Amino acid sequence: MRRSLLKKMLAFGLTGALTMGMLTGCGGEGADSKASSDSGSGSATEAAADEGGKHLNFGCYVYSTSYDPAEYQNAAWDGTRHGIVECLFKFKDDLTVDYNICDKYEVSDDNKTWTFHIRDGVKFSNGNDCNAQAVADSLNRLYTVCATDKKSSTPETYLEMDSIVADADANTVTIVTKQPYADITSILCFPFYAIIDVEGDTSDAEHDYTADSTSVIGTGPYVIKSMDETTKCSELVKNENYWNGEVPYDSISVIFIEDDSTKASALKTGDIDLTENITTASDLEELSGDDNFYVSKTPGMRSGFAYVNFNGILGKNEALRQAIFKAVDGQTLCDVTVGGMYTYGPAVLPSTLSYDYESLKNDFEYDVEGAKKLLDDAGIKDSDGDGFRELDGEKITLQYITYTNRCLSDFAEAIQISLAEIGIDVNVTNTDSDTEWNMMQAGEYDLCDSNWTTVGTGEPSAFLKNWYGGDKGSEFYVNSQGTNYCWYENDEYDKLYDQYMASTDLDERADLVIKMEQILIDDCAVLVHGYYNSSFLSNASKVTGADIHTVDYYWLSTEIAPK
Amino acid sequence: MNNFMKKNKSFLFFCFLVLLVVLVAVFAPFLTGGQDPTEGILANALQKPSGEHWFGTDKMGRDIFARVIYGTRTSLTAALSVVAIIFTVGTVLGILAGYFGGIADAVIMRFSDMMISFPGMVLAIAIAGILGASIQNAVLAVSMVSWTKYARLARSLVLKIRHRDYVAAAVVTGSKTPYILMKYMLPNALPTLVITGATDIGGMMLELAGLSFLGFGAQAPTPEWGLMLNEGRAYMAAAPWLMIFPGLAIFLVVVVFNLFGDSLRDVLDPRDE
Numbered sequence: 119m120r121r122s123l124l125k126k127m128l129a130f131g132l133t134g135a136l137t138m139g140m141l142t143g144c145g146g147e148g149a150d151s152k153a154s155s156d157s158g159s160g161s162a163t164e165a166a167a168d169e170g171g172k173h174l175n176f177g178c179y180v181y182s183t184s185y186d187p188a189e190y191q192n193a194a195w196d197g198t199r200h201g202i203v204e205c206l207f208k209f210k211d212d213l214t215v216d217y218n219i220c221d222k223y224e225v226s227d228d229n230k231t232w233t234f235h236i237r238d239g240v241k242f243s244n245g246n247d248c249n250a251q252a253v254a255d256s257l258n259r260l261y262t263v264c265a266t267d268k269k270s271s272t273p274e275t276y277l278e279m280d281s282i283v284a285d286a287d288a289n290t291v292t293i294v295t296k297q298p299y300a301d302i303t304s305i306l307c308f309p310f311y312a313i314i315d316v317e318g319d320t321s322d323a324e325h326d327y328t329a330d331s332t333s334v335i336g337t338g339p340y341v342i343k344s345m346d347e348t349t350k351c352s353e354l355v356k357n358e359n360y361w362n363g364e365v366p367y368d369s370i371s372v373i374f375i376e377d378d379s380t381k382a383s384a385l386k387t388g389d390i391d392l393t394e395n396i397t398t399a400s401d402l403e404e405l406s407g408d409d410n411f412y413v414s415k416t417p418g419m420r421s422g423f424a425y426v427n428f429n430g431i432l433g434k435n436e437a438l439r440q441a442i443f444k445a446v447d448g449q450t451l452c453d454v455t456v457g458g459m460y461t462y463g464p465a466v467l468p469s470t471l472s473y474d475y476e477s478l479k480n481d482f483e484y485d486v487e488g489a490k491k492l493l494d495d496a497g498i499k500d501s502d503g504d505g506f507r508e509l510d511g512e513k514i515t516l517q518y519i520t521y522t523n524r525c526l527s528d529f530a531e532a533i534q535i536s537l538a539e540i541g542i543d544v545n546v547t548n549t550d551s552d553t554e555w556n557m558m559q560a561g562e563y564d565l566c567d568s569n570w571t572t573v574g575t576g577e578p579s580a581f582l583k584n585w586y587g588g589d590k591g592s593e594f595y596v597n598s599q600g601t602n603y604c605w606y607e608n609d610e611y612d613k614l615y616d617q618y619m620a621s622t623d624l625d626e627r628a629d630l631v632i633k634m635e636q637i638l639i640d641d642c643a644v645l646v647h648g649y650y651n652s653s654f655l656s657n658a659s660k661v662t663g664a665d666i667h668t669v670d671y672y673w674l675s676t677e678i679a680p681k
Numbered sequence: 682m683n684n685f686m687k688k689n690k691s692f693l694f695f696c697f698l699v700l701l702v703v704l705v706a707v708f709a710p711f712l713t714g715g716q717d718p719t720e721g722i723l724a725n726a727l728q729k730p731s732g733e734h735w736f737g738t739d740k741m742g743r744d745i746f747a748r749v750i751y752g753t754r755t756s757l758t759a760a761l762s763v764v765a766i767i768f769t770v771g772t773v774l775g776i777l778a779g780y781f782g783g784i785a786d787a788v789i790m791r792f793s794d795m796m797i798s799f800p801g802m803v804l805a806i807a808i809a810g811i812l813g814a815s816i817q818n819a820v821l822a823v824s825m826v827s828w829t830k831y832a833r834l835a836r837s838l839v840l841k842i843r844h845r846d847y848v849a850a851a852v853v854t855g856s857k858t859p860y861i862l863m864k865y866m867l868p869n870a871l872p873t874l875v876i877t878g879a880t881d882i883g884g885m886m887l888e889l890a891g892l893s894f895l896g897f898g899a900q901a902p903t904p905e906w907g908l909m910l911n912e913g914r915a916y917m918a919a920a921p922w923l924m925i926f927p928g929l930a931i932f933l934v935v936v937v938f939n940l941f942g943d944s945l946r947d948v949l950d951p952r953d954e
Contacts, residue, residue, distance in 0.1 A: 379917070398915040400727075400915065400916045400919030401915070403919070447723060450723045450724050451723065454723055454724055454742075455726060455740065455741065527901075528740065531741060531901050532721075532741055534901075535719070535720065535723065535743075535902070536723070538719070538720065546900070546901060546902075547900075548900065
């Protein structure tokens with residue numbers, strides 16, 4: 119009897135321990151974080167708590183376990199998002215460029231030689247000076263390691279460098295580019311070009327760059343204390359050597375939360391003080407209406423859209439393509455289906471950017487009857503009475519691939535319903551982003567969802583390249599020169615794009631962008647869902663200044679402070 | 682007959698309920714007044730239950746009542762398919778293993794042991810993940826991890842009679858092996874296996890709904906209860922009807938089938954009384 123009781127108690131205890139273990143796997147509070155972070159001197163949270171320091175629990179999606187800007191794009195972004203690294207320049211919310219580590223610059227008449235003066239007094243978080251030599255070393259190291267297979271970032275995509283040389287006396291860095299650029303200050307805002315303290319001899323081919331991943335030393339307001347690669351949770355502490363004013367928090371727990379509803383619940387229960395981009399419309403609406411929380415929303419620079427495969431049925435049949443564009447009620451999709459998470463527009467670039475959005479004309483606005491008429495006139499009819507139309511005697515079934523990110527799968531499902539109304543069958547495959555990417559590259563789709571940061575470097579050339587060079591053959595894609603995975607071909611578009619890339623006149627470039635956008639609209643080349651509205655949500659009684667920025671890679675900053 | 686009905690009232694009652702569930706599935710178009718469960722009016726998203734939409738609408742403006750009713754078809758077909766597959770495969774393999782013994786027994790049973798050594802749901806998720814998400818693949822995945830129970834059961838039931846005199850007599854009088862298997866082995870194992878099968882319907886329904894909930898089973902816009910629960914999860918506070926009705930449907934149908942299985946056991950295997 120006693121043994122049985124003992125067994126029961128043991129089982130009860132074990133069950134309790136297991137349950138607690140599961141619940142606290144990636145907790146935000148001090149002791150929990152400590153368990154999952156690296157050992158040694160104890161967690162930052164605990165230290166901050168012991169000292170009565172100011173602590174922030176930030177729940178967010180963590181895209182990378184590395185902060186090295188050379189590692190790959192997500193790592194570079196997380197470095198700037200978490201306030202660990204900074205660039206020579208930074209974007210303001212209107213996407214004009216502001217000085218940051220650089221405080222003045224000069225450019226030669228041929229737009230190829232750029233001389234940047236490094237701000238005096240800037241220090242890395244380890245106390246080392248962030249002077250011209252350090253900046254040149256950091257950028258040289260970026261280009262050196264990214265040319266090898268050790269790192270995956272692609273700084274060469276945006277900026278082709280000839281040389282990067284420091285003048286220690288003048289505290290300037292001179293960058294010579296291979297071709298003229300209209301403006302490289304906006305490109306240098308991109309997280310690839312974040313400045314880090316380079317350890318060791320960067321000219322040494324044997325240097326172990328992998329060691330730099332999580333131990334990145336930057337000039338941002340916060341420093342990595344620990345990062346658990348399994349839970350993707352990290353502890354940040356104040357950068358005692360920060361050069362640009364007071365750092366408001368002594369420590370920050372960055373808690374990886376994948377699910378949007380969990381983010382909302384954690385904020386409501388007080389487990390986290392701040393979170394980003396809740397894409398569940400109902401949660402966002404509820405929190406917006408509650409005075410205990412502060413919700414900051416802004417139309418960002420991210421565009422949600424579906425590629426149209428021009429090698430498939432949609433590319434080959436213009437009437438079918440046009441009918442599909444007419445059958446989709448983009449406004450309702452943005453306002454109702456995704457609850458205002460997107461702002462509707464038919465152009466590929468967000469309406470908030472300075473590309474004279476109002477001048478664009480869309481001949482394929484929502485018109486179901488018009489869509490049906492287009493199909494009827496083109497002889498695409500439902501002849502067997504199954505509710506779906508046939509083309510050349512064969513039922514049309516469009517393959518639509520999507521993934522669960524920023525409401526994209528909701529768009530896909532709603533478009534499936536919309537197209538059923540005009541008698542077009544759609545098979546939606548909701549997969550993970552990697553599989554979708556592979557299917558997209560292989561051309562195994564008719565419609566393929568994506569969302570892009572359209573002007574990550576302040577201008578849209580990388581984004582607009584998605585529809586460039588369709589006539590250059592498969593070699594073009596194989597050797598990664600192109601990103602045109604929808605096989606769109608338009609000579610006029612290609613000509614304008616080449617002109618855009620060659621031009622250094624900012625007004626002319628803006629004009630060319632508008633023309634390219636209009637061509638894409640006229641050709642029904644891309645089914646634009648809308649422009650994603652980024653959001654930051656905070657506990658109003660604990661946090662102040664938690665406003666989301668237009669640029670997607672700015673999250674934690676000194677503006678966010680305890681109340 | 683009257684005597685049977687008097688003695689097995691509860692069995693008849695649950696038979697009636699099961700029949701009701703089947704009728705709901707069969708007459709779904711009639712019950713929903715011709716409402717297509719996949720057709721939605723996007724502007725009517727997330728409407729509360731009302732006279733027009735008894736169970737409200739989902740985020741795509743689809744009628745939840747129609748989806749729940751049509752969901753009976755999906756869930757019932759899938760669950761019955763799983764039970765049919767595992768019943769057949771498990772029974773055949775179990776009888777063969779028990780009757781022939783030796784290498785056949787060793788191979789079949791070691792393979793079965795191997796399958797059992799994995800947690801069922803985890804293995805089903807892995808299989809469904811590899812095969813790709815669809816209700817057919819979910820049925821396959823659940824079947825692949827669930828047949829072992831029937832194989833072991835059939836084997837043990839066959840072993841019980843394998844060396845009885847009447848089996849030996851059948852062998853020496855020249856009965857062929859297929860005849861012995863069909864005439865002696867299968868009938869001996871069948872009642873217990875049928876009871877197990879009937880009791881499993883509810884459990885399989887839950888497993889399939891679980892897979893769909895996790896995204897490894899039915900895909901949108903299929904009206905399937907597990908998938909509907911997942912779709913409603915994000916709106917649990919703002920639009921609880923998205924989860925309540927499919928949840929209730931799963932609960933009721935699983936309870937009906939579980940109780941039906943229990944009452945069938947009482948009929949076929951009265952020893953428990």
